[in-house]
Amino acid sequence: MIRTIKTEEVTKNIREMCIEANHYLSRDMDNALKKAADSEQAPLGKKILCQLQENLIIAGEDMIPICQDTGMAVIFAEIGQEVHFDGMLLEEALNEGVRQGYREGFLRKSVVKDPILRENTKDNTPAVIHYSMVEGDKVKLTLAPKGFGSENMSRIFMLKPADGIEGVKQAILTTVEDAGPNACPPMVVGVGIGGTFEKCALLAKQALTRSVEEHSQIPYVKDLEEEMLRKINCLGIGPGGLGGTTTALAVNINTYPTHIAGLPVAVNICCHVNRHVVRVI
Amino acid sequence: MDKHIATPITAEVTKELHAGDYVYISGTIYVARDAAHKRFMEVLDKAEEQFVPEQQNEAGRNKLADVLPFPLENAAVYYMGPSPAREGRPIGSAGPTTASRMDKYAPRLLDLGQKAMIGKGKRTQAVIDAIVRNQAVYFAAVGGAGALLSKCIKKSDLVCYGDLGAEAVLKLEVEDFPVVVVIDCEGNNLYETAVKKYAQET
Structure with a gap:
């Protein structure tokens, strides 16, 4: 059975994911950093790992991005073969999500339009998007903002x-x-x-x-x-x-x-x- | 060792700083990264054509330094490009960027009076030589701790190049801004010594 997904739904999710990713780390990363702070042998190293913990708390509580380099948005879109998209072109919907997320989340716009001419696009688009076709009637989106x-x-x-x-x-x-x-x-x-x-x-x-x-x-x-x-x-x-x-x-x-x-x-x-x-x- | 220092960072201050010291900076620091440095060089190149090279300014430096958009003598420059500030806050996330991208420009600015650089990551030998020659210092701030560091920034004003967005030149007022001395005025390099200390055979 074909399932229809409205592309505005895709945009909305990507917008929220941009803001979430830049303010909260996933639980596995959080755990790994905590463990590291316990096991680090160097006093200065330990101090820095504790500051990173503190940084994560401030980021989440005060809504300040964890790092000022809020990255270039990398998106993996795994699309079920039974999905039909209704609305704008999927690529435009994904980029619109990035545009809205970076604006509304007070995230840094770090993308330049051309690698040599280097004029900032001012909305952090385009994202780097990797599509793959998979079984089923769902879309799995992975957003990974990458700092340089x-x-x-x-x-x-x-x-x-x-x-x-x-x-x-x-x-x-x-x-x-x-x-x-x-x-x-x-x-x-x-x-x-x-x-x-x-x-x-x-x-x-x-x-x-x-x-x-x-x-x-x-x-x-x-x-x-x-x-x-x-x-x-x-x-x-x-x-x-x-x-x-x-x-x-x-x-x-x-x-x-x-x-x-x-x-x-x-x-x-x-x-x-x-x-x-x-x-x- | 923990130390508290205030800007401007003079040679009297830098000679007391040693690689590995944990330092809290208070006072005024200037923000500039890739694109701003490129413009500084263009401004200096243009001025060099107009000035007699040995002309000196009030600080006894080459007069060229005066054409830059902020007072360079004993200044601390923070290699950083912040995220936008939310309403009512001076700045957004504000951690250091990789300093090596400024290696091409740093020696010229140190020779013209800049005393401190704040960034993260390795520097070239040419920069280390310029640090020693000018009794300057290279500090590292904790990379990826932009939320924490933004809390130490009390005020942020645009100096120039607003068209560069996140790469504009800013004047910051900081309070107990935490950094580590990586390369001191004698050329000691913490990145080399500390790594050797903790390296283990496998």
């Missing part, structure tokens, strides 16, 4: 199959080490392995929207996530990059089939303000 302090420190590596899992580990560690204090640690590290050049980058971005409390279902990937988190936290970078034992809160890895000749790896770094809100319409 950490986005700038992300990397893609086109490894050779012979580089194997050791090559992947090295790629992750190198990226985190180079990012250091610039990416506002403690970070969340999203990794994509496999696919093509662009697919592995998308996998890495999707990995960042996964809960930081859950591991991959694939046994060797779960082991890799745990091992990399341990190794990253031995780098010494610490909260704010000022030294300590909490450099990352989680390493989330997504994989996909790839070509016989390749081993693409993307490492998408996110700061401790790893924002994502999910709604199903």
Whole structure:
């Protein structure tokens, strides 16, 4: 049965999600930050983690964005095959939601119209939108505003199959080490392995929207996530990059089939303000 | 060590600051980031064509510094672009941005009298050399703590370049604004020393 969804419903939800994501972290991120504040060994690192707790409380109570970089809006729209949209073009409806959310939520407009000419669009549009078709008659929207302090420190590596899992580990560690204090640690590290050049980058971005409390279902990937988190936290970078034992809160890895000749790896770094809100319409 | 300092930040102040010190700043600081710095350079380039280079201003600096939109001598510049203020508040979320994007511009401004930079993240050797040469200081504020930091900002006024939106130049009055000394006037770099201290073999 075809189900009709009014696109104004999509706009309304995206508007609310923009405001929610920039003022409240998801429960898993909140828990991870609390745990980190307890376990951090460096006194200065601990102090910074406590300030991040305080920052979250102020953000929620006084409605001040958690971070002034309220990001470029990344939207994953998983559309059920039985859905029919009524109203404006879906892409316009999503962007209108971003426009309204960033205006009404007093969020920073950080998008420029052209990467070279650099004129601000003044409404934080367009969003970066990834569509996929899925089973069913619902639409699942994931909104992940992405700040660029950490986005700038992300990397893609086109490894050779012979580089194997050791090559992947090295790629992750190198990226985190180079990012250091610039990416506002403690970070969340999203990794994509496999696919093509662009697919592995998308996998890495999707990995960042996964809960930081859950591991991959694939046994060797779960082991890799745990091992990399341990190794990253031995780098010494610490909260704010000022030294300590909490450099990352989680390493989330997504994989996909790839070509016989390749081993693409993307490492998408996110700061401790790893924002994502999910709604199903 | 915790220290309280007031602006302007003179060489007498910076020589007492050491990498790793936790510092609370009170007084006036100026906000400028990428696009504003680019304009500062254009203003300076233009002025350089008109002035005799050795002309000095009242502070004994190269007169060029006077063409900038705020008094640069002993100034602290905060690399930041706030979110819009809600009604009745001086500013929105107001945490630091990545300082390395200003590395290209910082040495020239330090040589013209700027004394302190507030941001986050690594700096180039050229900036570190300029810090030492000018007895300046680089502070880091906690990245991603924009709501907390906004509470320390009591007043915000537009200085210029309002057309740049979030990248405009602002004059802030701050009270006990918390920062950490990352690079001190002797060139000690906390990012390097602290990371080594907590790095472990795996």
